[in-house]
Amino acid sequence: MDLFISKYFNKIDKKGRISLPSSFRNVLPKANRNEIILYKSIKSSSIEGCGVGRLKEIAKRINNLDFFSEDYDDFSTSIFSEIVTTNVDKEGRFLIPEELKLYAGIKTEAAFFGQGHFFQIWEPKQGLKNTEDSRRRLLKEKKSLRMMLTQQK
């Protein structure tokens, strides 16, 4: 499986380390399995993460913008300077930077939510609540949900 799926609740130890769920590690390309990128989610108080490969895609896109435009700087600043790379140790653990932990309200435990091509890290309770909320929103529009699930390709 090459997608981030399911959810996991892991602990942060005294040194600040937390295990990246094993199934998530397996999604990362064997080449760069010891490095991930993290950034603040745009739409929620959670952290989003993925493998470094994705970053190169983003870099390419930004590079195609007009170098002398204001947009270029805005994108470049908001993305490159806000993204952090983190090393995953041999045991599959990594450190969540303090600033990101603050942003997401994470203290001693964190929840990983698979999102397909990326994943989110939440303060456990907030994460569960978010899942409920989004499911509730979806069910209000059952029709569109059914369409999304059944309409293949």
Add this chain to the structure above:
Amino acid sequence: MDLFISKYFNKIDKKGRISLPSSFRNVLPKANRNEIILYKSIKSSSIEGCGVGRLKEIAKRINNLDFFSEDYDDFSTSIFSEIVTTNVDKEGRFLIPEELKLYAGIKTEAAFFGQGHFFQIWEPKQGLKNTEDSRRRLLKEKKSLRMMLTQQK
């Protein structure tokens, strides 16, 4: 990772030295890891920097402007004549020229902001404010920032 990513806040010591963040040093080609170039940003009161190899890329971008336009001369002059090269010592530190420090309002501390293929050096508070401002501008066009981050392939 071969991109300048994330942000770092380092101190300037009595001798005027400041550490280039370790992850930034690793972006520089092993051959010229002890030399960087610095110049005043055209668009903000910050210093921009990169490895010497990037000069060619800058030249190309300027060359792509209309040769007979006023912009061409302005950019060409503003950038090329203002570029300075600086040596990075064995411990990874370098000196920011006085004129550039003045331009950016830097005194005892500086913030490094990754910008992909180059980086910016800011007076810490101004740098943080700039990040907020540019993010605010982008969030007005939420869709485009999300596309930049999530678009596949």
Add this chain to the structure above:
DNA sequence: TGGGATTATATGGGCGTCAATGGGTATATG
């Protein structure tokens, strides 16, 4: 097929290494 054995995962902790920083001294350069 059941139950013991092997493997994997999450977690804990010791310790060496590296990054950021400080300072002394040599060297260069005008």
Add this chain to the structure above:
DNA sequence: CATATACCCATTGACGCCCATATAATCCCA
């Protein structure tokens, strides 16, 4: 000769690597 700058060494704290353990999952063979 005076000032600036590079090299060398030292310190501190953070982080990566190694080893260890407990629990869970898987295997495997009688």
